Amino acid sequence: MRLPMAVPAVVGYGALQLIAVLACAGTTLGDPGEPMIWPAFGIAAMWLLVSGESRRRWPVTGAIGLFTAGGLAVTGTPLGVALLEGLAAMLGAVAFVFAVARRQPGPQPPADGGRWLSRLPDLWDLLLCAGVASLAANVLRIAGDLLLDGERTFMITGATALFLRDAVSVVVFGTAVRLLAGLGGDQRGRTWSRYGPEALAVFAVSAGAYWAVFSIQAELPIGFVLIPLTVWAALRLPSPVVVLHVAVFDCAALLWTVGGHGPYAVVADVELRAVLIQLYAGILACVGLALAISRDERDTLIQRLQVSEQEATDKATMMTTVVNSMTEGLAILDHTGRLVLRNPAAGRLLGSVPAVTGGVALGTDHGFFQPDGSPLSDDELPHVRALAGQDVAPMDVLVRNSAVPEGRVVRFNAARLALGTGPYHVVVVFHDVTADRRHRDELMSFAGRVAHDLLNPLTTIEGWAEVLEQELAGYRPAERVQRIQRAAARMRTFLNGLLSYTAARDGKLMPTTINMALLVGDVINSRLDQAENAGVAPPYFEVGRLDPVEADPVLLRQLLENLIDNSLRMMAPGVAPYLAISCQPAPNGLLRIDILDNSLGIPPGLRHEVFTSFHREKGATNANGLELAICKRIVERHGGTIEATANPYGAGTRMSFTLPAGRSAYARALAPIR
8 A cells, every 4th residue: 555655656756856947947146057946956855755665766866867957958958067967966865865864753754654844853853954965965066067167166155055045945845845745635624724714814915025025125125024924824824834835935035036126136246145045045944944843842732731631630530539439538648747638438437527627737636546545645646657757557546526426446557658859748548447346355355254154164174184083093094084184274275365365455454663674584583493393494584674664564474474485485496495685765755675586486477467366386385376466465555566576686586565664753763874
């Protein structure tokens, strides 16, 4: 399909080039002289450019030389000069195609089907390529003229006039043919229906103005007053029409000047006159094309902006619909903690009170508490911690205000959001977990009651098993009784764990100032005694600085015992247990206690899972799966956090938890000197 379309185009260019040579051969200044209107050069350059593959360009190049030389010879030009002009036309066209190939995409016909010469940089590339083609042709032409006429001398003004003439031919006539040829039938119809009346008006006014300047006021140097007409056309009409306007009235100005009329005809020096009229034609072309292409670029950008704006509006509408239909609450807060955006679900979950509206800071004065009802400071809020650069885990918050008097437990997920170069924002997604917590609490309460109720029959089983063991001492069935006793012991351990978890969850906190050094020492002594009674190697404990804390003494002892026992259970066979216990200050008035061991360690993927209920570590024995869950619950009830990480000093695990630092006078007296 490509070849049948290309053949008529090549033939058309060839016909136009031959017609241009025949029609304009006589438009010379002086006798003898060079034609001042020479569209054949620009048409030849475009003809070779659109001819396609390199194998087709060689015949086209020969046709350019043949048509140029033959046309000039027919019009009476000496054969030597005609042949020289044919060679110059061939060289100029080849130089133009070469320059275009080096300036991709530039004036190269777009491969994607887009409009040619649609960007302002394309115009500058076209001017550069036209200059290269004109320079190559005129160097050959001048050298040939000097060889053909030994008495002829080189004149800079004459060479400049020819250079401008050929460059203008490419920019004006070559571009006009290229743009007009690219208009399909439908495009021509739409262009005429939309711009036809105004185009006729522009051409009519321009014709009158040129006639007045070049005929009536021919001796006044007022050619510059015609440039606004080109500006008018460039700002209002499509680029092909603008180029046609420039081509028509460039020809008109050149013809009047060749005929001895107009403001440029009064210049006595013929070669200088040729330079001035060609310079005027080039300026007119550059002004018209630059303005037209800039306007087209602006219109294209506006269209793209409108399309992008519509797409953004559609996406924003879609996102607004999605956000408003969410059952989870969504809020975006700025760096000061003020609400920037929230969806309706956020209002329902937090309470639609005047304080919880856009533009107002979101703080604990809106009714935020710990899930157990204890106070929650602003610094502990998840979005404040996220803005401070902390990694915030999902956090449960009790919301109780005038809009939610019965209280609601909401789980917050907060993350920082960077918007360009401005300050950080924070995105908070939250949902109601009241029913889930109630169900879990009821389940654990039921488990605690069941565990308590099962201890009585278990005690009976253990008692009768002991009686049976004594009566069957020395007999074979006594081994089976021992199995009953071991199973009963495992059951008692499990039930005690359930009761401990229930106590850690529901028991009333009785915080007081605790001497951590004494408590840890007491727990260590009990473990050393256990090892001695069991006849095994005692663990080695290294105790560092331990500051006093504010905590419930019963729960804190259970916390320490569970963590130490967990480390001892995880020891590899044959490895002497080693534990190091110390503390250091933490933010928000907390104290961080670290327990490091040389155990088997916890795989990275399980360091969060170990704190869930009924999780058993690989290799652990005599565990009910609740020890670390109890630890997590005790720490959280005191307002702290707990985590398991790798031992930074070797194999094993580091358990770290935070508790409120001691605040009483007794605590200050116990604190070591820093």
